Amino acid sequence: MRCLNTLMRAYLSARIPRIKRSVTQAIIEQENCLRYLTHRAANTTFGKTHHFSKIINYSDYANTVPLSVYEDYKPYIEEIGNGKKDVLWPGRVHYFAKSSGTTNRSKFIPLTDEAIYLNHVKGGKDLMAVYYHRYRDAAVFAGKSFISGGHLSDRVGRCPAGDVSAVLLHRMPAWLQYFREPSRRVATMPNWEQKVETIARHIVHENITTLSGVPTWILIILRRVLEISRKDCIMDVWPRLELFVHGGMAFEPYQKTFEQLVGKPIRYINAYNASEGFFAFQDTESDNMWLHTDCGIFYEFIPFTPGNTEKENVTPLPLRDVETGKKYAMVISTNGGLWRYQTGDVVEFTSCSPYRLRWVGRTLQTLNTFGEEVMIQHTDRALSLTCEASGAIAGEYSVAPVFTEPGKGYHRWVVEFQKLPPDMHRFATLLDKYMRELNSDYDAKRHQDIILQPLKIDIVKNGTFHTWMKQHNKTGGQNKPPRLSTDTRIMKELMDISHSLL
Numbered sequence: 001m002r003c004l005n006t007l008m009r010a011y012l013s014a015r016i017p018r019i020k021r022s023v024t025q026a027i028i029e030q031e032n033c034l035r036y037l038t039h040r041a042a043n044t045t046f047g048k049t050h051h052f053s054k055i056i057n058y059s060d061y062a063n064t065v066p067l068s069v070y071e072d073y074k075p076y077i078e079e080i081g082n083g084k085k086d087v088l089w090p091g092r093v094h095y096f097a098k099s100s101g102t103t104n105r106s107k108f109i110p111l112t113d114e115a116i117y118l119n120h121v122k123g124g125k126d127l128m129a130v131y132y133h134r135y136r137d138a139a140v141f142a143g144k145s146f147i148s149g150g151h152l153s154d155r156v157g158r159c160p161a162g163d164v165s166a167v168l169l170h171r172m173p174a175w176l177q178y179f180r181e182p183s184r185r186v187a188t189m190p191n192w193e194q195k196v197e198t199i200a201r202h203i204v205h206e207n208i209t210t211l212s213g214v215p216t217w218i219l220i221i222l223r224r225v226l227e228i229s230r231k232d233c234i235m236d237v238w239p240r241l242e243l244f245v246h247g248g249m250a251f252e253p254y255q256k257t258f259e260q261l262v263g264k265p266i267r268y269i270n271a272y273n274a275s276e277g278f279f280a281f282q283d284t285e286s287d288n289m290w291l292h293t294d295c296g297i298f299y300e301f302i303p304f305t306p307g308n309t310e311k312e313n314v315t316p317l318p319l320r321d322v323e324t325g326k327k328y329a330m331v332i333s334t335n336g337g338l339w340r341y342q343t344g345d346v347v348e349f350t351s352c353s354p355y356r357l358r359w360v361g362r363t364l365q366t367l368n369t370f371g372e373e374v375m376i377q378h379t380d381r382a383l384s385l386t387c388e389a390s391g392a393i394a395g396e397y398s399v400a401p402v403f404t405e406p407g408k409g410y411h412r413w414v415v416e417f418q419k420l421p422p423d424m425h426r427f428a429t430l431l432d433k434y435m436r437e438l439n440s441d442y443d444a445k446r447h448q449d450i451i452l453q454p455l456k457i458d459i460v461k462n463g464t465f466h467t468w469m470k471q472h473n474k475t476g477g478q479n480k481p482p483r484l485s486t487d488t489r490i491m492k493e494l495m496d497i498s499h500s501l502l
Contacts, residue, residue, distance in 0.1 A: 001142045001207070008141040012129040018294070019126055023354040026293040027320045034061060034298045037333055044086045046076065046339060058318055062300075067316065067331065067340050070107045076337075080110055081157025088337025089114070095170070096161035097275035098154055108156050109275045111164070115336035116171050119295045120164065123278030126292065127245070127271060130283045135267070140210050143240055144181045146203050148213030148221065151188040164275045165213075181206055192470070200224035208238040212271075214248040214480060215258065216396070220466070222261050233263025247271040249480045250359075250380040256393050257418050272359060276343055277334055280357060288356040293319070296335035301328035304346050304363065305373075316340070324349045327375075329363050346375065365484045369401040370409065370451050373441040376483050382434035383415075389430055392421035396465035396481050400491050402456075410453040414494050416460050428457050458491075460498035467497045 022029060038061065042052040050065050076087050077096075085092040089112045099107040132138045149165030160167075169184055177184070182199045189195040204225050211218055222234055229237045244258070244266060251258075251270060259265075272280040272289050277297050280289035291299070300316035304327040316331050330345045332338060344364060347357045361375035368374070379399055387394050395416040403409040413431070421427040432455050436443040445452040465481045471493075474481075482490055 002139070005139050005142040009132050009138070012125070012132045015126060015129040016133050019129060022292075022294045023290070026291070026355050029293045030298060030319050031058070033293070033296065034058060034333070037296070037298055037335060040335070041089055041337070044088060044090060044337075045079075046088050046337070050339070061333075062316070065333075065340050067314070067342060068338075069342050073338075073341075077108060077110065077156060081155075081159050083158055088339070089335065093337075094159060095152075095167045096154075096156045096159055097164040097167055098161050099275040107275070108154070108161050109164075110337050111167050112336050113171075114296060115277065115334060116168065118335060119297065120168055120273070120278045121171075121173070123271075123273065123281070123292055123295055127269065127281045130281070131243070131267075131269065134283075138242070139240065140243060141179055143207035143209035143238075144203075145179055145210035145212060146181050146199075146206075146208050146221070147187075148217050149187045151190050153190060164273075181208065196220060196224060200228055204229050204237060206238075207240060209240050210243045210245065211241070212245040215246050215251055215254040216249070216465075216480065218244070218246070219254065219257060219261070222258075226261065234261055235263040241266055243267045243269065245269045245271050247273050250376065252380050252384045253394060253397070255384075256387065257395060260393070260418075274343065274345070276332060276338060276341065277336065279330075279332075286350075286356075288350045288358050291319075291355040291357055293355070298333040300331035300333075300340065301347075302331060302342075303327070304329045319355065322349050322352065322355075324352055327360060348377075361484075365482070367399065367401055367411065367484050367486070369486060370407070370445050371441065372439065372445045372452060374399075374411075374435075374439060374484065378435060378439045378442070379483060382431055382438055385434045386427060386431040387421075390421040390423070390427050391419070392417060392427060393419035395462070398465075398482055398490060398494065399484050400488050401486060402488070404453065408451055408453070411455040412491060413455055413457045414460055414491055415457055416462055416464055418462070420459070424457065424459075428455060431455060431457070458495060460494055461501045463501055464494055464498045467501070468494055471497075 038052040038055045041047040055061050055064060080087050080093045088110060093110045093112055095111045096108040097111050099109065149163060149169055151166050152160040152162035154161040166188055169187055181203050186198050186202060189198065200221055225237055231237050234241060246268065247270060270282040270287055270289055278292060278295060280291045283290040299319050301322050302314045302316050322328060327346055327348050330343045330347055332341050332343060344362050345359060346361045346363055348360050349357045360377040366375050383394055383397060395418050397413060397415045399411055399413050401409055402412045436446055469481060
């Protein structure tokens with residue numbers, strides 16, 4: 001395996017010159033990308049309707065093609081699923097990626113061959129190329145990578161549909177299949193509980209050097225591996241484990257738990273990979289991510305304020321016009337056939353030379369009931385700081401507003417702890433303090449309790465969120481629990497589940 005690692009290092013190093021050019025020529029690459037997309041799709045149904053053949057520059061494109069949301073694509077998706085070709089992108093589509101449906105019902109995103117190989121696979125290769133370039137002792141390919149994934153559980157007409165990880169597993173190059181665990185048969189098992197058990201019993205005996213997936217589900221696997229192996233920490237099971245590539249949600253709330261389970265320091269890379277595309281990955285010690293501009297995606301960004309509705313009074317900006325420190329809703333045009341599509345993600349640029357950003361939340365997963373403009377980045381960070389100050393270790397959590405009278409209320413937190421704080425009252429006071437420090441709008445509404453009263457915390461038993469996910473058919477490596485929601489039924493369901501657990 002060490003010889004294979006040497007060969008892979010040489011293969012990946014050949015990608016570095018192109019990656020370095022991308023860092024300095026992002027705007028040129030984006031201009032070329034828009035030309036490539038509109039030229040390739042000029043003779044599709046969508047391209048003809050929107051006169052792609054006449055588009056010369058970004059101004060033409062912005063004036064010709066309207067902003068879109070998922071509902072705009074349903075007639076096209078039906079045609080594609082029934083086998084019609086040249087609808088949104090040249091040729092036929094053979095797979096659909098099913099989104100996790102964190103804030104909404106699941107969406108089915110067409111996955112063309114170019115989207116698979118020139119975006120998702122290419123993004124993964126570039127991530128590993130940068131990793132090997134940064135760390136001369138990297139030995140990921142001296143062992144196996146455990147990659148959590150789902151299965152093709154649905155169909156859109158004639159086409160199989162499922163987690164993007166499941167589609168990639170079916171289309172992954174054969175040489176990459178050699179380095180991954182579990183096998184395709186196990187990874188695509190439809191029963192999640194059976195799959196977790198099968199995976200854990202198999203990989204406990206493998207030489208795992210890399211973990212990849214959504215933190216919540218990786219932790220479930222790791223705990224079961226420790227139970228089977230009867231070891232104290234994961235490093236006793238896999239002494240050569242060196243890297244965790246995580247994505248799909250913020251890692252910060254889980255990091256303490258993860259470090260405790262692993263037992264020794266390893267490296268972490270944050271990857272911004274969604275059903276719609278592979279967008280960015282962490283390329284430095286900072287947790288900010290480098291925007292991947294050479295991957296078949298043209299980006300636009302809408303200045304974001306919680307409460308704005310999709311498609312109303314918004315003017316997207318191309319990449320060249322974004323500014324650091326501002327929040328933007330992301331809009332993409334892709335080689336999967338999405339055109340000026342609003343992803344629902346909110347990002348904030350931390351650098352424009354090169355372009356680096358952080359994911360801060362979802363347009364539909366914010367709390368602005370009292371004008372507090374709370375996003376996931378605020379709650380994640382506040383909870384992490386509170387745990388650090390109190391010695392607690394939190395796992396899953398969810399937050400919702402509660403009215404005490406018209407126009408007045410508080411935030412209710414439901415939290416699952418791995419290690420309880422010694423003083424729950426102090427914990428709640430600290431959490432409220434950090435929320436006020438991190439969010440000036442929240443702080444203003446908390447002033448003298450005039451609008452927002454102090455937050456309240458309900459502790460639920462371990463396993464509550466996992467049970468909720470199972471009950472809502474959201475098991476699998478791509479699904480995430482709801483963080484922020486105005487749907488108070490979620491809170492009631494979580495509390496009922498906690499009371500029912502032994």
